Amino acid sequence: xxxxxxxxxxxxxxxxxxxxxxxxxxxxxxxxxxxxxxxxxxxxxxxxxxxxxxxxxxxxxxxxxxxxxxxxxxxxxxxxxxxxxxxxxxxxxxxxxxxxxxxxxxxxxxxxxxxxxxxxxxxxxxxxxxxxxxxxxxxxxxxxxxxxxxxxxxxxxxxxxxxxx
Amino acid sequence: xxxxxxxxxxxxxxxxxxxxxxxxxxxxxxxxxxxxxxxxxxxxxxxxxxxxxxxxxxxxxxxxxxxxxxxxxxxxxxxxxxxxxxxxxxxxxxxxxxxxxxxxxxxxxxxxxxxxxxxxxxxxxxxxxxxxxxxxxxxxxxxxxxxxxxxxxxxxxxxxxxxxxxxxxxxxxxxxxxxxxxxxxxxxxxxxxxxxxxxxxxxxxxxxxxxxxxxxxxxxxxxxxxxxxxxxxxxxxxxxxxxxxxxxxxxxxxxxxxxxxxxxxxxxxxxxxxxxxxxxxxxxxxxxxxxxxxxxxxxxxxxxxxxxxxxxxxxxxxxxxxxxxxxxxxxxxxxxxxxxxxxxxxxxxxxxxxxxxxxxxxxxxxxxxxxxxxxxxxxxxxxxxxxxxxxxxxxxxxxxxxxxxxxxxxxxxxxxxxxxxxxxxxxxxxxxxxxxxxxxxxxxxxxxxxxxxxxxxxxxxxxxxxxxxxxxxxxxxxxxxxxxxxxxxxxxxxxxxxxxxxxxxxxxxxxxxxxxxxxxxxxxxxxxxxxxxxxxxxxxxxxxxxxxxxxxxxxxxxxxxxxxxxxxxxxxxxxxxxxxxxxxxxxxxxxxxxxxxxxxxxxxxxxxxxxxxxxxxxxxxxxxxxxxxxxxxxxxxxxxxxxxxxxxxxxxxxxxxxxxxxxxxxxxxxxxxxxxxxxxxxxxxxxxxxxxxxxxxxxxxxxxxxxxxxxxxxxxxxxxxx
Numbered sequence: 001x002x003x004x005x006x007x008x009x010x011x012x013x014x015x016x017x018x019x020x021x022x023x024x025x026x027x028x029x030x031x032x033x034x035x036x037x038x039x040x041x042x043x044x045x046x047x048x049x050x051x052x053x054x055x056x057x058x059x060x061x062x063x064x065x066x067x068x069x070x071x072x073x074x075x076x077x078x079x080x081x082x083x084x085x086x087x088x089x090x091x092x093x094x095x096x097x098x099x100x101x102x103x104x105x106x107x108x109x110x111x112x113x114x115x116x117x118x119x120x121x122x123x124x125x126x127x128x129x130x131x132x133x134x135x136x137x138x139x140x141x142x143x144x145x146x147x148x149x150x151x152x153x154x155x156x157x158x159x160x161x162x163x164x165x
Numbered sequence: 166x167x168x169x170x171x172x173x174x175x176x177x178x179x180x181x182x183x184x185x186x187x188x189x190x191x192x193x194x195x196x197x198x199x200x201x202x203x204x205x206x207x208x209x210x211x212x213x214x215x216x217x218x219x220x221x222x223x224x225x226x227x228x229x230x231x232x233x234x235x236x237x238x239x240x241x242x243x244x245x246x247x248x249x250x251x252x253x254x255x256x257x258x259x260x261x262x263x264x265x266x267x268x269x270x271x272x273x274x275x276x277x278x279x280x281x282x283x284x285x286x287x288x289x290x291x292x293x294x295x296x297x298x299x300x301x302x303x304x305x306x307x308x309x310x311x312x313x314x315x316x317x318x319x320x321x322x323x324x325x326x327x328x329x330x331x332x333x334x335x336x337x338x339x340x341x342x343x344x345x346x347x348x349x350x351x352x353x354x355x356x357x358x359x360x361x362x363x364x365x366x367x368x369x370x371x372x373x374x375x376x377x378x379x380x381x382x383x384x385x386x387x388x389x390x391x392x393x394x395x396x397x398x399x400x401x402x403x404x405x406x407x408x409x410x411x412x413x414x415x416x417x418x419x420x421x422x423x424x425x426x427x428x429x430x431x432x433x434x435x436x437x438x439x440x441x442x443x444x445x446x447x448x449x450x451x452x453x454x455x456x457x458x459x460x461x462x463x464x465x466x467x468x469x470x471x472x473x474x475x476x477x478x479x480x481x482x483x484x485x486x487x488x489x490x491x492x493x494x495x496x497x498x499x500x501x502x503x504x505x506x507x508x509x510x511x512x513x514x515x516x517x518x519x520x521x522x523x524x525x526x527x528x529x530x531x532x533x534x535x536x537x538x539x540x541x542x543x544x545x546x547x548x549x550x551x552x553x554x555x556x557x558x559x560x561x562x563x564x565x566x567x568x569x570x571x572x573x574x575x576x577x578x579x580x581x582x583x584x585x586x587x588x589x590x591x592x593x594x595x596x597x598x599x600x601x602x603x604x605x606x607x608x609x610x611x612x613x614x615x616x617x618x619x620x621x622x623x624x625x626x627x628x629x630x631x632x633x634x635x636x637x638x639x640x641x642x643x644x645x646x647x648x649x650x651x652x653x654x655x656x657x658x659x660x661x662x663x664x665x666x667x668x669x670x671x672x673x674x675x676x677x678x679x680x681x682x683x684x685x686x687x688x689x690x691x692x693x694x695x696x697x698x699x700x701x702x703x704x705x706x707x708x709x710x711x712x713x714x715x716x717x718x719x720x721x722x723x724x725x726x727x728x729x730x731x732x733x734x735x736x737x738x739x740x741x742x743x744x745x746x747x748x749x750x751x752x753x754x755x756x757x758x759x760x761x762x763x764x765x766x767x768x769x770x771x772x773x774x775x776x777x778x779x780x781x782x783x784x785x786x787x788x789x790x791x792x793x794x795x796x797x798x799x800x801x802x803x804x805x806x807x808x809x810x811x812x813x814x815x816x817x818x819x820x821x822x823x824x825x826x827x828x829x830x831x832x833x834x835x836x837x838x839x840x841x842x843x844x845x846x847x848x849x850x851x852x853x854x855x856x857x858x859x860x861x862x863x864x865x866x867x868x869x870x871x872x873x874x875x876x877x878x879x880x881x882x883x884x885x886x887x
Contacts, residue, residue, distance in 0.1 A: 017422065017442070024442045028397075033389035034382020036561075038512050039593040040445075043827045046512060074382035081377060088380045095372045095793060098801055099246030100379035101386060101512040101561030126836040132827060134512050134562045135246045136804025138838040140797075 005066045007032070008076025018064035022056070023047045025063045026073055034074035034104040038132070045131030048105035049073045055112045074104040077111060086155065087111045090148035098135035106131050106141055114149045122146075220280040220536070222297070224305040224352065227279055228257070230344040234329050236263060238270045239278030242290040243533060244375065245563035246801075247856045248794040249290045251374045253298055255366045255790055259359055260302035262326040263340075265366055270374060272557035275539045275550075282536035284568050286681065288758065288854025291790055295852050296358070303356045309340050312347040361788065361850055370793035375559070387531040387558035390518045392586035396425060397441040398579050399448045400572060400589065401434040402599040405820045406676055408455035410434065421447040428582055433575055437583050445592065460820040461676060466506065469673050472609045472626040476672045478648040481658035484665030489622040490611045497611040498704060502693035503881040505814040506675075507603040507682060508596075508830055513561020516590025517576035521546060526553045526577055527586075531560035533567040545574040546581065564805075565681035569601060569636060594825045602815060602822075603682030604630035604653070604675055608693035613665075618705040620716070622665035625694060629653040629670065629686065630679045648672035652681060656690035656861070660727075660756050661698070661716040677822075683805065684857035687757045688864075692882060695753035695865035700878060709752045709869070710735050723756070726848035730754065730761045730783050737844055738765035738781035744873075748778060751869025753862035761785045761848070762858040764803075766866040767839075770874060773886040777807050777839040777867065785846040787853040792845055799843045799859040806863025808833035814883050 001018045004011065007030055014029050021040075026032050026049070035058055038046030042060035049058050050072040051065070077085040084092070087110045097103045109129045117124050125145050133141070219241045229237040238257050244250045250270040258265045273279050306326060313331045314321035324333045329340045361367070378385050403409070415427040418436055423443025428435045436451070438444040459465075490497045518529040519542075526546055532538050539555040542548070560567055576589040606629045613622040633652035634643045648654060654670035682688065702709040710731055717727035731754065735741065744750060747769055754763035767779040780803050789795055812831045816823045824830040868879050877887055 016440075020440070020442045024440060027389075028440055028442075031391070033384035033386075036386075036512070037388065037514070037590075039827050041593070041826050041828070044512070078381075081381060084380070091380045092372070092376050095376065095797065097246075097373065097376065097379040098248070098797060099512065099560060099562045100375070103379055104382045107380070126834075126838070129835055132512070132832050132834065134510055134564070134805070134832065136801030136808075136833075137797075138804050138833070138835050139800050139841050142835060142838060 001064070003063055003067045005068060006070040008072055014063065016063060019062045022049070022058040022061045022063050022066060022071070026058060026071070032073050032075050036101055036104060038102065038105070043132070044102070044105075045109060046102050046105040048108040048131065050108060050112065053112075055109055074107055077107070085111060086114070086148040086151035087144070089151055090144040093147055094140045094144040096137050096140040096144050098137055102131060102133045103137075106133065110141070110145045110148060113145065114152050118153060119149055120145060218282045220282060222279070222301060224301050224308060225350070226277075227298075227301045228261070228305050230309075230340045231269075232341050232345070234339040234341040235267050235269055236261060236329070236340070238268055239273040240270050241273050241279040241281040242294065243272060243281070243285040243531075243535065243557055243560060243563075245285070245531070245533065245560035245567065247290070248373055248791070248797060249285070251371055251794055252291050252790045253294060254374050255371055256295065256298050257302045258366055259364055260299045261306050261329070263329040265371055265374070267329055268374075274557065275535065275553060275555040280536050280539070281534075283534070285533045285563070286565065286568055288760070288856040288858065291852050292854060299358050300355045303358055304352065307353045307356050308350050309343055311351055311353065313338065313343045316343060316346060367788070367790050368792070371791050372793065385559040386513055386561050387518060387529055388513055388516055388561070388590050390529045390558060391588070392518065392520050392527075395518070395586040395588055396437050396439060396583060397444045398435045398437045398576070398587050398589045399444045399592065400575055401448065401451055401453060402595050403455055404598050405455050405457045406461050406817070406822070408457050408820070411454040411456045414452040417450040417452070418447040421450050423447075426583060427451075428579060430578070430582070433578060435575070435579055435589075437579060437587065441588070457820045459676070461817050463816045463818065466605055466675060466817050467503075469675055470605050470628050470630065471607050471673070472628045472671055474628060474671060474673050476647050477669050478646075478650055478654075478672070479667065479669050480650045480654055481666060481668040483667070484622070486622040486624050486665035486667035489613050489665050490624050497613055498701065499609065499611045500697055500700060500880060502608040502610070502696055504606045504689040504692055505882055506605045506816070507809065507813050508600065508815050508824070509562070509564045509566035509682060510596075510827070510830060510832060511560075511562025511564055511566050514591040514593060514596045515567065515571045516588070517571070517573045518586065518588050519573070519576035519580040520586035521577050521581040524548070524552055528553060528555045528573055528577065529558055530555070530573055531558045531567060532571070532573075533560070533563050533565070534569065538570050538573045541570045541574050542577050546577055564683045565685070566601065568681050593827070597824050597826060597830065598822045601678040601680035603688070604632065604679040606689040608689070610693060610697040612697070612701055614701075614705060618707070620663050620701060620705070623659055623661075623663050624666070625657055625659065625668045627654060627657045627668070627670050627690060627693070628673055629689070630673050630675045632679050632681050632685060636678070636680060643672070652685045654690075655686035656694070656755065656757065657686065659694065661713070662719055663716065684757065684860050687755060687857065687861045691753065691755045691861035692864045692868070695755070695862065696868050696880065699751065699753070699865065699869040699872070703872070710740060713754060722849070723759075726761055726785050727754070727756075729846060729848060730763050730785050733844060733846060734763050734765055734781060734783040737783065737842065740765060749870040749872070749874025751866040751871070751873055753865035753869065755858060755861040757858035757861060758854055759787070759849075760853040760855065760858040762862055764859070764862040764866045766863070766870050768867060768870040768874060770871065770886055775811055775867065775871060775884060775886060777837065779840040779842075780863070781842045781844070782859055783844045783846060784855070784859055785848040786855045786858070787847060787849040787851045789845055789847055790852050795845055795855050796843045798855045800841050802857070802859035803841050803863060804833055804838070806860040807837055807839070807867070809860075809882070810864035810867050811837070811883055
């Protein structure tokens with residue numbers, strides 16, 4: 001079945017089984033490999049991405065669900081290395097990744113969290129992100145999310161200021 | 166660069182002598198030909214006692230000068246998160262006289278770099294490469310200087326080098342320029358190396374050099390790799406312990422959408438499909454009946470792994486510990502401890518991308534043992550070793566789970582049968598149910614306490630399955646050695662100066678494959694021994710710090726280091742300040758191949774759940790190459806240690822591993838993150854291992870903290886409040 005949707009700001013069309021998980025569509029049909037397979041049961045969060053601005057675990061989301069919708073993966077979070085998303089910048093500032101495999105899912109969850117809770121506490125972060133990391137980057141992830149929130153606020157203030165000028 | 170010109174025998178001699186078993190390519194082959202036991206002994210020596218075994222020491226096999234004047238370093242050690250690429254770049258930059266950012270690091274492949282013939286593991290990568298990589302880098306620098314000297318017709322000694330630019334008087338050119346101009350290279354004798362006091366980068370905090378690909382989500386892992394026209398396969402694996410196929414019906418699977426072929430070759434049954442999704446759907450449609458040799462239960466596993474069962478090997482026997490305990494057994498202080506079977510649960514499942522053509526095999530894999538994988542594929546396909554082009558991908562976690570061939574051979578066979586490149590990665594269920602596990606262990610500790618409360622004798626009996634010997638060197642090697650005291654039994658012996666002390670490793674065999682797991686035997690042994698020491702402190706009315714300091718004092722350098730670690734930890738953890746109400750505190754320490762790691766942990770218990778509040782770590786891993794990298798590893802060990810101590814347990818039920826996915830094998834999450842402090846000491850001027858030792862004190866320190874708070878002695882992992 002032909003399914004049309006938007007991926008990282010661009011229109012796309014795939015012809016696949018409508019039940020195929022979005023994870024495999026993104027990875028193997030669209031060749032965007034940042035979104036990871038971890039458990040296949042929506043438990044580990046390695047496959048987290050955004051659909052119309054909400055977070056989803058794409059290993060357990062049939063592609064037909066995103067028909068006509070807008071999907072963002074980590075590849076679409078920033079334009080390029082010179083214009084990083086606050087979350088990516090904070091991940092670099094706090095030297096977060098170890099093996100790095102779970103990080104795309106964490107970054108996508110974090111990017112959503114700081115839009116809902118612009119100034120999250122440790123408790124907000126701990127209560128709202130249930131992804132799994134085996135290397136033990138947890139303390140740095142928490143620090144990086146708080147830093148990303150700060151970067152986001154500074155950026156917002158600057159752009160608000162510009163808008164007023 | 167031309168490789169043939171580097172063969173001058175006298176000039177290469179130094180490289181061949183850097184360690185007892187550091188050898189050039191041809192000599193390695195001879196050495197390995199001496200039989201499995203010797204090979205095993207050599208390889209074990211590699212991973213435990215840290216010399217290095219690689220396929221070549223030719224500098225231009227390690228380093229490539231790129232046209233933008235960056236240097237490509239081809240690492241024999243694999244990056245699985247531990248940060249080895251960053252540490253190696255720092256060491257190479259010191260002698261190459263370039264900045265760290267001028268070095269790019271990639272994995273050495275079998276055809277284009279110094280292939281590691283042993284294992285990335287045992288926390289030995291930095292220490293094993295500390296001298297060789299600087300020697301190779303210094304030689305490379307001299308080669309570039311000599312070439313520039315020839316070109317300018319000046320003495321090489323008159324040439325200065327800074328950030329990859331060579332200058333002599335008014336002459337100036339980059340490494341890239343002289344590399345492009347030079348055809349014939351002379352390899353000089355290995356130059357003298359910088360002393361520690363001259364280091365520019367070593368000892369400074371350097372962020373990981375793989376941050377950009379990792380935060381941009383670049384396709385760096387094995388599972389991300391694609392070849393043109395690649396297909397996807399999944400292998401049918403028994404969900405039962407040692408199950409074999411009784412009957413098979415693959416008709417529905419073969420007719421399933423997107424399926425190209427169902428392979429049934431001897432033991433190998435696999436579905437090959439156009440997409441991973443189609444392969445998964447088809448795998449579920451295979452109707453298999455399994456012959457199950459026995460419906461194993463958890464009680465069987467606990468019965469098998471028991472002190473008194475199997476072969477016993479003394480690995481420590483000082484004084485007359487056993488006779489002192491046995492002469493009056495009733496009076497000894499005796500406790501038993503158990504650790505459970507565990508999964509590695511690394512986030513990227515194991516798998517291989519393989520492309521086999523008539524006379525060649527391309528293999529892409531995240532592995533801790535590239536040399537062993539390449540040899541296994543060559544043997545299975547009847548190819549010459551040089552016909553196997555093995556490319557190492559970044560690993561999405563290792564922890565020991567990639568210290569084996571895994572499915573590389575099956576992937577290669579499937580590719581050969583199907584005539585196309587194939588992507589074969591386990592499902593998470595296969596990762597749990599048909600894997601290699603950290604075995605459960607059983608420990609009996611006994612002490613003879615004198616009338617004044619002094620400890621006269623301690624005997625530690627550890628029962629454990631093998632985790633290294635049989636897999637690497639075969640069952641003959643295991644029976645010759647008696648027990649796997651090298652890996653499973655690592656850490657069974659006591660570090661404390663007790664006149665009469667003994668440690669005995671009992672060799673048991675489980676019906677599942679058992680293997681190395683982060684810190685190997687140090688994990689269960691530190692839990693058992695340090696828990697026992699904490700109980701002895703309570704029993705004899707001593708402060709656990711005081712007791713340890715008394716028993717670790719001595720005249721050797723290591724004694725000084727122990728005391729320094731303990732005194733630092735005592736102060737920095739606030740041990741002597743009043744304990745906050747409702748909290749318990751515990752201590753543990755270990756020595757893992759010369760690295761000393763200790764932790765004080767503060768806990769609360771809420772609704773019978775143990776909550777870790779604060780972890781203060783002191784680590785003395787000798788010379789710090791990258792303190793920032795050490796902190797990352799210690800934090801990682803704390804989190805994996807908490808996860809393992811509080812939650813992780815793999816059990817057996819009705820012939821199966823009971824857990825099939827993360828819901829049945831929960832790991833620590835962000836909610837479990839305590840306050841973590843890391844204090845780094847440098848007790849020697851040699852770099853030591855960092856990736857494993859800090860996990861070892863975590864479980865016993867938590868157990869001691871729980872006792873401190875509740876009075877409950879929890880002697881089995883995972884720790885559960887009664």
